[in-house]
Amino acid sequence: MSARLTDGTASADFLARVASCQARIESVLDAALTLPDPGTERLRDAMRYSVLGAGKRLRPTLVYLTGESLGAPLARLDAPAAAVELIHVYSLVHDDLPAMDDDDLRRGRATCHRAYDEATAILVGDALQALAFAVLANEPMLGTSAETRLAMIRLLARATGTGGMAGGQAVDLAAVGHTLTVAAIENMHRRKTGALIQCSVLLGALAAGVQQGAEIAALERFGAEIGLAFQIQDDILDVEGDPLVLGKSTGADAAHSKPTYPSTAGLAASRLRAGELRDAAIAALEPLGARAAGLAQLAKLVVDRSS
Amino acid sequence: MSARLTDGTASADFLARVASCQARIESVLDAALTLPDPGTERLRDAMRYSVLGAGKRLRPTLVYLTGESLGAPLARLDAPAAAVELIHVYSLVHDDLPAMDDDDLRRGRATCHRAYDEATAILVGDALQALAFAVLANEPMLGTSAETRLAMIRLLARATGTGGMAGGQAVDLAAVGHTLTVAAIENMHRRKTGALIQCSVLLGALAAGVQQGAEIAALERFGAEIGLAFQIQDDILDVEGDPLVLGKSTGADAAHSKPTYPSTAGLAASRLRAGELRDAAIAALEPLGARAAGLAQLAKLVVDRSS
Numbered sequence: 001m002s003a004r005l006t007d008g009t010a011s012a013d014f015l016a017r018v019a020s021c022q023a024r025i026e027s028v029l030d031a032a033l034t035l036p037d038p039g040t041e042r043l044r045d046a047m048r049y050s051v052l053g054a055g056k057r058l059r060p061t062l063v064y065l066t067g068e069s070l071g072a073p074l075a076r077l078d079a080p081a082a083a084v085e086l087i088h089v090y091s092l093v094h095d096d097l098p099a100m101d102d103d104d105l106r107r108g109r110a111t112c113h114r115a116y117d118e119a120t121a122i123l124v125g126d127a128l129q130a131l132a133f134a135v136l137a138n139e140p141m142l143g144t145s146a147e148t149r150l151a152m153i154r155l156l157a158r159a160t161g162t163g164g165m166a167g168g169q170a171v172d173l174a175a176v177g178h179t180l181t182v183a184a185i186e187n188m189h190r191r192k193t194g195a196l197i198q199c200s201v202l203l204g205a206l207a208a209g210v211q212q213g214a215e216i217a218a219l220e221r222f223g224a225e226i227g228l229a230f231q232i233q234d235d236i237l238d239v240e241g242d243p244l245v246l247g248k249s250t251g252a253d254a255a256h257s258k259p260t261y262p263s264t265a266g267l268a269a270s271r272l273r274a275g276e277l278r279d280a281a282i283a284a285l286e287p288l289g290a291r292a293a294g295l296a297q298l299a300k301l302v303v304d305r306s307s
Numbered sequence: 308m309s310a311r312l313t314d315g316t317a318s319a320d321f322l323a324r325v326a327s328c329q330a331r332i333e334s335v336l337d338a339a340l341t342l343p344d345p346g347t348e349r350l351r352d353a354m355r356y357s358v359l360g361a362g363k364r365l366r367p368t369l370v371y372l373t374g375e376s377l378g379a380p381l382a383r384l385d386a387p388a389a390a391v392e393l394i395h396v397y398s399l400v401h402d403d404l405p406a407m408d409d410d411d412l413r414r415g416r417a418t419c420h421r422a423y424d425e426a427t428a429i430l431v432g433d434a435l436q437a438l439a440f441a442v443l444a445n446e447p448m449l450g451t452s453a454e455t456r457l458a459m460i461r462l463l464a465r466a467t468g469t470g471g472m473a474g475g476q477a478v479d480l481a482a483v484g485h486t487l488t489v490a491a492i493e494n495m496h497r498r499k500t501g502a503l504i505q506c507s508v509l510l511g512a513l514a515a516g517v518q519q520g521a522e523i524a525a526l527e528r529f530g531a532e533i534g535l536a537f538q539i540q541d542d543i544l545d546v547e548g549d550p551l552v553l554g555k556s557t558g559a560d561a562a563h564s565k566p567t568y569p570s571t572a573g574l575a576a577s578r579l580r581a582g583e584l585r586d587a588a589i590a591a592l593e594p595l596g597a598r599a600a601g602l603a604q605l606a607k608l609v610v611d612r613s614s
Contacts, residue, residue: 039477039495042477042481090433094429099424119406123401126397126432126433126473127474134468146453149453150456150457157441157445162347162350162437167344167350170347170430174349
C-alpha cells in the first residue's frame, strides 16, 4: 500500500511512519507466532506462512496511528495491533477455502490450503482466532487496566462474530448470484470488512485511555467511513487492478457471480462513492484537531491505492 | 450420559443435579444464540441447530458442579458454562467437515455441513468461537472482577488454541495412518479433549474466587485426569458402543486409520487405564473434602457411560 500512490499527496514523512508501523507489527507477529508446542510444527509453520512476510497491515497501522495520535506509547499498542491482524488473516485463510471463495493466490503466494492442505487451513484459521484473544488477554500492555483489556476483547469479539465479520461473510455467501441494492452492498461491506477496520481504530483509542465522548464518536465515524471506502476500493481493484501489483487474481468477484459495488453501481459511481467516504472520514476527524493528521493521510492512502 | 449408567453407583439426587445443569445450560445457550443480526438468519439457524437440543453438556456441568462446590452462585457460572460449550461445539462442527473427519452423523442428527453446507459450517464454527469470547467478556457475572474475567479468557484461549484443542487436532491429523506409542496417544488426547475439560473445571473455580493454592492444584489434577479418561472412554465406545445410543457412527477411528487408545493398547488395557484415571481424579479431590462429592460422582459417570 505504501509503495504505490496515485495522487502524490502523502508526505515522505508519513510514508516512513506507515513503513515503520509495518515493520514493527511484523516483528510483534513473529514473536506471537513463536509457539513452542511440540508435535504441531506443521500447524505452526502454516500459521507463520499465512501471517508473516506480506500484507498491507492496514489494521495494525490504524491501531498504531490512532493510539499514538492520542498519546499511547507504542509498546502498549502492540497487542491490539497484533490481535486485529491475526483475526484478519484467519478470515482470509478461511475465505480462500474451496468451500468458500476457492482462491489459489493471496498476497502473491499460494493460499494456505494450496500450500498446505484444507484441514490444516481450517485449523490455521481456528488457531489464529484463539491466538488473537490470547494476545489481548496475555501480552504486556503497561498502563492498561483489566477493565480496558476486557473492553478491547468485547469490541474484538463483536467485530469478529455474527454482528461483524462472520455475519458479513454469511451475507456475502447468500448474495452470490443475486442482485443487491447499493444499500444492501454497503451493509454487507460494513459488516464483512468495515467492522474490523473500525474496531482497529477503537482499540487504538482504548489503549490511549480514550473511551467515550466526542473523540470516540469521531473515531467511530471515521472507522466506519474508511472501512466501507476500503472495501469499495477493493471491489474496484478487483475489476481494474493489476494482479501482479495486487498479489491476487482479479476478476474473482465476477467469476463467483458476487454482487459488488462496481457491478451494482458502476465503476464511475464506485470511484465517486469511495472519494466521498474518504472525505467524510477526514471530516469526521475534526474534533481531534491536528493530532489526527496521520489518520487523515491514511484515509487518503486507503482510497488512492493500487494494491 | 445421565440416562445410561452401567455401574449403578450414581445416586438419584446426583443424576437430578446433572439433569438440572443440562436444562439450565440449554436455556443459557438458547439466549446466547438469540442473535438479532438481519441478513444472517441461515447462519444463526445453523448455529442454533449445531448447539441446541442435544449433547451431554459435560463441560458446562463441570463448570456448574465445580463452581457450586466452591460456593459460587449459579448465575455467575452461566457465562463460563456457555463459553466452554460454544468452543466445544465449534470444534465438533469443524472436525466433522469433509476435509477433516468427514462425518455425517453427530448427536443423532446430520452434521452441520450435511444439514446446511460446508461454507456455512465453516462460518458456524468461526462465529461460535467468537461468541464464546464475547459471552465471557460481556455477560453479567455478578461479583466477578475484571481481573477474574480476564483470567478466564486467558485460560479459555489457551485451552482452545495451539497449546490445547487446535494443537491436539493437528497432532491427530498428523497421526492418521501412523502407529503412536501409548504416551503419544495420551499426549494427543490431553490436548485435543483434555485441555478444554480441565479448563471447564478451572473456570468454575475462578468464578468461585478460587485462584491458587492447594485447591486449584487439586482441581488442575482432577481436570487433567478426567479429561484423558473421557477421551479413552470415547475411543472405547467408538469400538464397542451402540451407534443408536451414541448418536454417531461407530468404527470411525478405525475407518480413518486413526491411532486410538484401544488400537494401540488393546480394549482391556484401555478399560483398565480409564478406571485408573477415574480413581486418580477422585483421589486428587481429597484437599476439597466433602464439597467435592459431586465432582467425584461425575468422574464415575465419565468413565462408566455408554454414550
